[in-house]
Amino acid sequence: ICTPPLAQQLLPQSIATLRRRLPDAPCSLLSQPTREIVRSLLLRESDLGLSLHDPDHADIHCQVIAQGKLQLLAPHGWLQPKQKYISLQDLAGQSMVGLEGHDPLSPALDHKLHALRPAPVVHTRVQTHQMMRSMVEAGEGLAIVDPFTALGARSAGLDACPLAPAVPINLYALTLKNGEPALAIQALLDIVTEQAAAMLSS
Incomplete structure (x- = not known):
């Protein structure tokens, strides 16, 4: 069971690799x-969770298995060719897509964005990073997303680069x-760790 950004690429590829190693292992992805x-x-309904958030719960063991950087997502051609990063200050006054819900990627980043002058303009808020990507594709503005969402968006033709400072x-x-x-769970965890490292280094 994983948060939505991880269900698009990372987990499907990892489960496919697990299936080749353990053909008979039952698996459900939620x-x-x-x-x-x-x-x-x-409730013991699931054996393994994957998230971009530490739930800070007394009964849950939480292990960091990979680290990436938040990325700006923009329409194709918005960034300069070969641009390596985007300064937060460059987002002042820009139209951006916001995220609703209880899983902010970085409360500290939200605070910095609100402090920009002029502040970014958020007309539309959505529930998931995949929806943020879809809104950027529709021309609704820029978005700050996790690196896994950015990877899929970049391969689909959107511009993406890390924020600076990272x-x-x-x-x-x-x-x-x-x-x-x-x-099977330990094998899947090993595969996810390998695949995540490979994706984040690409």
């Missing part, structure tokens, strides 16, 4: 916000404390 992942783990973001594996992961 996408939920972090609080629902925690609930599912506590805003790091962790990928967490969530499991019940004192639980012993099954062989």
Whole structure:
């Protein structure tokens, strides 16, 4: 079970790799916000959660398995050719797509964006990073997204680059404390860790 940004590329590819190694291992992939992942783990409905947030829960073991950087998503041609990063100050006054809900990627970043003068203009708020990407594709403005969403968007033709100064973001594996992961779960976790590192270094 994972948060929506991880269900687009990282988990499908990881599960396909697991299937080649363990053809008979049963597997279900669900996408939920972090609080629902925690609930599912506590009820033993799921064995492994993957999130871009640390739930800070006493009964959940939280392990950092990869780290990336938040990315700006923009319509094709908005960034300069070969532009390596975008300064936060360059977002002052820009039209941006906002994120609703309980999973802000970086409260500190939100504070910095609100402090820009003129502040970015947010006319539309959506629920997931995939929806943010779709709104950027529709010409609704710029968006700040996780690196996994940015990777898929870049391959589809959108512009993407990291913010400067960089805003790091962790990928967490969530499991019940004192639980012993099954062989297939440990294998999947190893694969996800490898795949995430490969994606984030590309």
